[in-house]
Amino acid sequence: MEAVLGSVTGVLAAALLYAAFLSWQGDADIVLQVENAQPRNLTVSDGQARFELAVPLFNRGKQDGMVLEFLVRPGFVGQLKGRARIRAGAVWGEDDEGSGYWRAALLRRREALPARVFLEVQLHTGDPARDRLPAALPRIPLAIYFEFVGRKQIEWRLAELVLNPSDFVGVGAGT
Amino acid sequence: MLREYAGPLLGRGSVVAVSETALAILQGRFVRPERVRPGPLARFLARFVSRTGSLSSPFALQLVMQEHGRARVALAFLVGVITRLLLGRSGDLYRIAGPQASLVDDVTGTLPPYDKHIVLGPKDPQRVVEEIRRRTGSEAAVIDANDLGGVSIVAATRGVNRAHLREVFRTNPWGNGDEQTPILILRYSTSSAPPPRLRGLAS
Structure with missing residues (x-):
């Protein structure tokens, strides 16, 4: 009986010790800080507005994490539906600006990386609002889904961001 | 591929160094x-x-x-x-x-x-270097090097001077950034081994 009790106690103690170790060690915990999004640039040309935001990806966990994918798509665009071509994406390196390739990013613990989220709105020829872009545009919701891997597992997270064209007044190169 | 990109540089007296990562990718690993x-x-x-x-x-x-x-x-x-x-x-x-x-x-x-x-690392690297030697006449090595001075010769043909090769790769002439250099050819100023100095590096 004593041997059984000793074995059970030993197993339980080992399990508790391992659980405590896992808790102490932790994992990567990467969040997109949409509340800290900053308008970065706006260019308007020939009926097309390109908005660019810097949104920090922050690793608040205890372990390094790697952001493998970062997907952006516009939410429902309301009155713009049928009047515009809309394209959204994100990059973080200058080199990838043209291709829109999301290069896998290593985020050390407590490290932040400014993801550059962009949205392009092209109004169709003849649309009366073309001449007063971006003032004619409504707020546009963006759904962002990103994938990261830490020590433990692969995780996908959803973040929602609302792009407000009026926040871009006085930002960037303009028309 | 070696013949296509490095044909004129191959032959006796030269050493073909292949990046282990590039080789592994070629092998689909x-x-x-x-x-x-x-x-x-x-x-x-x-x-x-x-x-x-x-x-x-x-x-x-x-x-x-x-x-x-x-x-x-x-x-x-x-x-x-x-x-x-x-x-x-x-x-x-x-x-x-x-x-x-x-x-x-x-x-x-x-x-x-x-x-x-x-x-992953390459599969059968020794077989690969022997094959390169047989087909091109060059000595060959598969190397894992990084910018921190770490050099590992994963495989090499018998004629390769490993100590010298390690010395050459300590400064990582391939680079770890966007250089994207999968192959490096070492050509020596004389055919005697060990070589006194490098005459040129080409990728």
Whole structure:
């Protein structure tokens, strides 16, 4: 009986010790800080507005994490539906600006990386609002889904961001 | 491929150095972590590897286990822990677990478009260098080098002066950034070995 009790106690103690170790060690915990999004640039040309935001990806966990994918798509665009071509994406390196390739990013613990989220709105020829872009545009919701891997597992997270064209007044190169 | 890109530089007196990662990619030895299902043992053991090592990823560790066997890798961990604690010696894990343990690159360890893949080490590197020698007449080596001065000669033909090669690659002429140099040809000013100095490097 004593041997059984000793074995059970030993197993339980080992399990508790391992659980405590896992808790102490932790994992990567990467969040997109949409509340800290900053308008970065706006260019308007020939009926097309390109908005660019810097949104920090922050690793608040205890372990390094790697952001493998970062997907952006516009939410429902309301009155713009049928009047515009809309394209959204994100990059973080200058080199990838043209291709829109999301290069896998290593985020050390407590490290932040400014993801550059962009949205392009092209109004169709003849649309009366073309001449007063971006003032004619409504707020546009963006759904962002990103994938990261830490020590433990692969995780996908959803973040929602609302792009407000009026926040871009006085930002960037303009028309 | 070597003939196409380095044809005029090949032949007796030159050494073809091939990046181990480039060779592994040519052999198709890369996989996205989403396609790997780590078992309980990989998940457990990966917890005990320093976070800077590729084996701290249960996905990379699982692939190494598939190459060398779970028992061998588990034994390597056990011996590694014991020798580190009792003798203060490090590296036994990588020595015992098998060559893939030190050659595997976790995600972000390789340049795009393979930055989202785990890249294993090459398969049968010795056979590859012998084949290069047979077909081109050049001596050949497969090398794993980094910007921190780490050089590992994964495989080499008999005519390669390993000490000299290690010295050349200590400064990592390939580069670890966007240089994307898969092959490096060493040509010596005389055909005598060991060579007194390098005449030129070409990629």
